[in-house]
Amino acid sequence: MSKQAVLSIKNLKTSFYPNKGQTVIKAVDDVSLDAYPGEITAIVGQSGSGKSVTALCVFNIVDTSGRIEAGEVFLNGRDLRKLGDRALRNVHGKEISMIFQDPTSALNPSIRIKKQLIEAITAHERISKNMAMKRCEDVLVRVGLKNTKKILNSYPFELSGGMCQRVMIAMAIISNPNVLIADEPTTALDLTVQRGILEELLALRDKGMAVVLITHDLGVVAQTADQVYVMNNGKIVENGTVYDIFEKPQHKYTKELMNAIT
Ligand SMILES: Nc1ncnc2c1ncn2[C@@H]1O[C@H](COP(=O)(O)OP(=O)(O)OP(=O)(O)O)[C@@H](O)[C@H]1O
Ligand SMILES: [Mg+2]
16 A cells, blocks of 8 residues: 655745836745655755745745645645635644744743643643643653743743743644654754754654754764755755755756755
8 A cells, every 4th residue: 555645745936026117026936845744855956946935835824925826735634725724723733733934823821831731731631630730740841841830930031042942842833633744843953952852853753744854964963864855945855864965866956955965
């Protein structure tokens, strides 16, 4: 039996229309991508190639100057672009979540961490207060945070940037979604913490989650990814297994990327 993608992006096109007279930016230009349960699918490519916009479009988050112009985003067989707001709210967090590259967008500065994490659970399930607290503490430990009680009672501004980033990761995985899109999840973290987060992503993959990992770091890709998509100028120029991309790159741009690290 052939394997079935849990997330399938088909021919996605998104452009930005800046002020009059400026040229249109084709940020995402006919992108297709499949992510499978139990695999890490990496998206690599230089800054500005369209990685984040692709991910944001999956959640229908596009800046006012931007427009999704074509394409489908199938999740568990349903086209998310055809779902209404209410149906989408049920899907987000439970079936698919995202770790944002821009951490300021994810945590509410005026609400304690505990409340934000509990809301991420109760948005989708009925659960006792005690059980919810236990889940919160467990998930913070999984992202490498100690002193969990103190963190739960803190406001985001009382935590360091790295701690906030780990809380965001915790929030994204607390409801155990089928798909996790992680946009540069470890960039701002020091190396040991980075390693812990990557190990957690691998553990989630081993439990059957489809993880889409967006990163500049080809070393991380080599160590963790199963499938790799290479993006340049809004397009996927090449995709394949991690072995194919590293050992037998076909496209000129992929070869350049590989040469840059060796
Ligand atoms: N809100 C926006 N308004 C106008 N243009 C935008 C906006 N967001 C992104 N773009 C443009 O879309 C293109 C793709 O941007 P995107 O953020 O997806 O790149 P990226 O591959 O994630 O880069 P990085 O590796 O730096 O995160 C870029 O040309 C960028 O300038
Ligand atoms: Mg980005």
